[in-house]
Amino acid sequence: MNENVKSKLGLENVQKIERMKNPRLEAFLDKYIELGNPDKVFVCTDDAKDIRYIRETAIRHKEEMPLAIEGHTVHFDAYGDQGRDKEHTGILVPEGTDLGSSIVTIPREKGYTEVHEILKDMMKGKELYVSFFCLGPTGSAFSIPCVQLTDSSYVAHSEEILYRHGYEEFIRQGPDSRFFKFVHSQGSVDERNVSVNLEKRRIYIDTIDDTVYSTNTQYGGNTIGLKKLAMRLAINRASQEGWLTEHMLVMGVNGPGGRRTYFTGAYPSMCGKTSTAMLDGESIVGDDIAYLKKIDGQIRAVNVEKGMFGIIQGINSKDDPIQWQVLHSPGEIIFSNVLISDEKKPYWTGMDCEIPEKGINHSGLWFSGKKDEKGKEIPCSHPNARFTLNLHTLPNLDPVLEDPAGVEVRGIVYGGRDSDTCVPVEEAFDWVHGIVTKGASLESETTAATLGKEGVRAFNPMSNLDFLSVSVGQYIDDNLDFGNNLSEVPHIFSVNYFIRDRETGELLTEKTAKKVWFKWMELRVNGEAEAIETPTGRIPKYEDLAPLFKTVLGKEYTLEDYQKQFTVRIPEHIAKIERISEIYRGKVADTPPLLFEILEKQKQRLLKAKTKLGDYITPERL
Ligand code: SPV
Ligand code: MN
Numbered sequence: 011m012n013e014n015v016k017s018k019l020g021l022e023n024v025q026k027i028e029r030m031k032n033p034r035l036e037a038f039l040d041k042y043i044e045l046g047n048p049d050k051v052f053v054c055t056d057d058a059k060d061i062r063y064i065r066e067t068a069i070r071h072k073e074e075m076p077l078a079i080e081g082h083t084v085h086f087d088a089y090g091d092q093g094r095d096k097e098h099t100g101i102l103v104p105e106g107t108d109l110g111s112s113i114v115t116i117p118r119e120k121g122y123t124e125v126h127e128i129l130k131d132m133m134k135g136k137e138l139y140v141s142f143f144c145l146g147p148t149g150s151a152f153s154i155p156c157v158q159l160t161d162s163s164y165v166a167h168s169e170e171i172l173y174r175h176g177y178e179e180f181i182r183q184g185p186d187s188r189f190f191k192f193v194h195s196q197g198s199v200d201e202r203n204v205s206v207n208l209e210k211r212r213i214y215i216d217t218i219d220d221t222v223y224s225t226n227t228q229y230g231g232n233t234i235g236l237k238k239l240a241m242r243l244a245i246n247r248a249s250q251e252g253w254l255t256e257h258m259l260v261m262g263v264n265g266p267g268g269r270r271t272y273f274t275g276a277y278p279s280m281c282g283k284t285s286t287a288m289l290d291g292e293s294i295v296g297d298d299i300a301y302l303k304k305i306d307g308q309i310r311a312v313n314v315e316k317g318m319f320g321i322i323q324g325i326n327s328k329d330d331p332i333q334w335q336v337l338h339s340p341g342e343i344i345f346s347n348v349l350i351s352d353e354k355k356p357y358w359t360g361m362d363c364e365i366p367e368k369g370i371n372h373s374g375l376w377f378s379g380k381k382d383e384k385g386k387e388i389p390c391s392h393p394n395a396r397f398t399l400n401l402h403t404l405p406n407l408d409p410v411l412e413d414p415a416g417v418e419v420r421g422i423v424y425g426g427r428d429s430d431t432c433v434p435v436e437e438a439f440d441w442v443h444g445i446v447t448k449g450a451s452l453e454s455e456t457t458a459a460t461l462g463k464e465g466v467r468a469f470n471p472m473s474n475l476d477f478l479s480v481s482v483g484q485y486i487d488d489n490l491d492f493g494n495n496l497s498e499v500p501h502i503f504s505v506n507y508f509i510r511d512r513e514t515g516e517l518l519t520e521k522t523a524k525k526v527w528f529k530w531m532e533l534r535v536n537g538e539a540e541a542i543e544t545p546t547g548r549i550p551k552y553e554d555l556a557p558l559f560k561t562v563l564g565k566e567y568t569l570e571d572y573q574k575q576f577t578v579r580i581p582e583h584i585a586k587i588e589r590i591s592e593i594y595r596g597k598v599a600d601t602p603p604l605l606f607e608i609l610e611k612q613k614q615r616l617l618k619a620k621t622k623l624g625d626y627i628t629p630e631r632l
Pocket of ligand 1: 093094230231232237238278279280298319459
């Protein structure tokens with residue numbers, strides 16, 4: 011390391027770096043510490059003392075404020091910085107590279123010039139935290155070591171909760187390891203400690219050098235390097251190496267006789283992914299990002315993380331008993347962008363208790379009815395308000411979380427926010443049919459997880475579009491290929507928790523129904539439930555669902571409900587195929603021809619059924 015950098019670190023921190031014996035790491039630190047020019051640098055190893063320092067600093071610097079319950083803190087992001095900034099997040103590409111119009115790219119040289127200019131002296135007057143983490147369990151074929159530079163103790167603290175410590179893993183993998191690197195600066199902050207130069211918010215991803223730069227923002231999805239920033243690096247690496255990085259939960263579903271079957275599930279942000287992973291009676295391995303690899307003829311998956319950065323809106327004591335309990339118990343939790351009462355208690359929209367009329371939230375001092383500069387009413391908590399906790403605090407955590415071999419994936423689920431087309435649960439005919447008609451055809455209405463308009467139907471293949479760093483066609487091709495050479499091919503399903511009545515517009519299923527859909531999928535994977543063939547896949551029989559509703563939810567399931575929920579909606583399905591084909595034809599130059607073939611076959615099946623049975627077909631008529 012160079013002498014100037016060494017003097018910022020001090021002897022103890024220099025020794026921590028030198029012990030790692032990693033010249034490439036040292037060169038990276040030299041470069042970005044010189045450029046950002048912080049006053050001092052703290053190096054965080056896996057040692058409990060170092061981790062405590064990060065936690066305490068977040069409070070000392072008022073990036074987090076302690077709350078009434080021990081271990082709980084609150085953090086606020088700047089007003090308007092509460093979601094992922096898709097517009098200013100881009101992949102740095104060499105001149106002439108085309109990833110298609112769905113992916114934001116920036117010419118690499120230009121991007122570097124811009125972000126280096128922004129980063130110059132950006133950390134002056136501040137302390138920089140250098141932390142080491144590992145994506146996936148340590149000591150495993152999945153492990154990717156990562157180094158994070160950030161001048162936000164909130165970001166370093168969040169990562170400490172969300173990821174496995176990686177200082178020792180760095181040493182284990184040695185100087186040739188292909189580690190990921192992240193540089194973050196929140197930039198200038200105001201008296202509330204929130205970023206002020208939002209117009210210079212940039213998230214630039216360099217897949218060639220495995221580095222991500224993030225500036226003038228604090229929201230976790232823009233700043234926590236190992237979360238959605240690493241995901242873009244990992245998707246690129248996975249594509250080159252023949253594995254998958256997915257926006258997926260991992261969970262165990264308990265079947266008859268003590269059997270546990272593992273599923274992964276991809277859902278766009280705010281579409282029920284975490285609440286599914288947290289279904290009571292089942293076990294959670296992960297709720298956001300999974301790596302999938304083919305090992306000995308099986309698809310095996312790990313949770314990339316060991317924590318949860320979950321949506322808090324709507325969590326209540328009845329629908330989410332486990333989260334409710336954990337969020338009200340002592341332990342390390344960071345609440346972000348919620349309402350804080352005078353008694354230092356957190357509140358959020360959708361709680362089943364009275365919400366105070368005033369307090370502090372992401373807009374500063376808040377009172378019921380407060381409006382922002384544009385005249386828009388400010389809710390008590392932001393719709394994308396979140397909580398950050400360690401999965402090890404959950405009673406329903408599956409201990410396989412830390413298994414270096416991961417779990418065997420036997421079912422893969424795709425779910426979107428779809429009010430008018432797909433039935434609540436349906437199995438694909440086979441891998442290719444599932445990848446094309448369920449994964450690659452996924453659409454969802456936009457949510458507050460990203461900045462911009464909500465409620466617009468958007469194309470979101472595998473719920474992964476926001477995170478792709480390879481072209482959509484390449485990514486679909488990788489998924490199609492992944493089903494080859496397996497000794498048992500996982501079953502692929504779609505779920506839809508948002509289907510509405512065609513006439514009344516009311517939701518056709520209750521929140522808890524997803525428990526039944528998962529029990530049915532578990533039986534299907536194990537060959538223990540029959541199905542009805544429709545033009546778009548295989549749906550449950552009423553005879554199989556009724557007893558499940560009874561045993562799992564203690565509810566009568568009426569034939570009328572079943573018929574409404576599982577009516578095949580031919581015109582909507584045909585319109586969807588047309589929309590999707592149009593997108594692939596117009597926007598994805600490298601679409602695998604197989605995709606069009608499979609969609610066309612599905613359309614023909616739908617047209618045939620329409621001629622025979624009409625537009626809306628209840629299951630017993632099939
Ligand atoms: C999501 O939006 O999909 C999240 C939260 O999981 S974020 O960190 O913003 O990506
Ligand atoms: Mn996510």
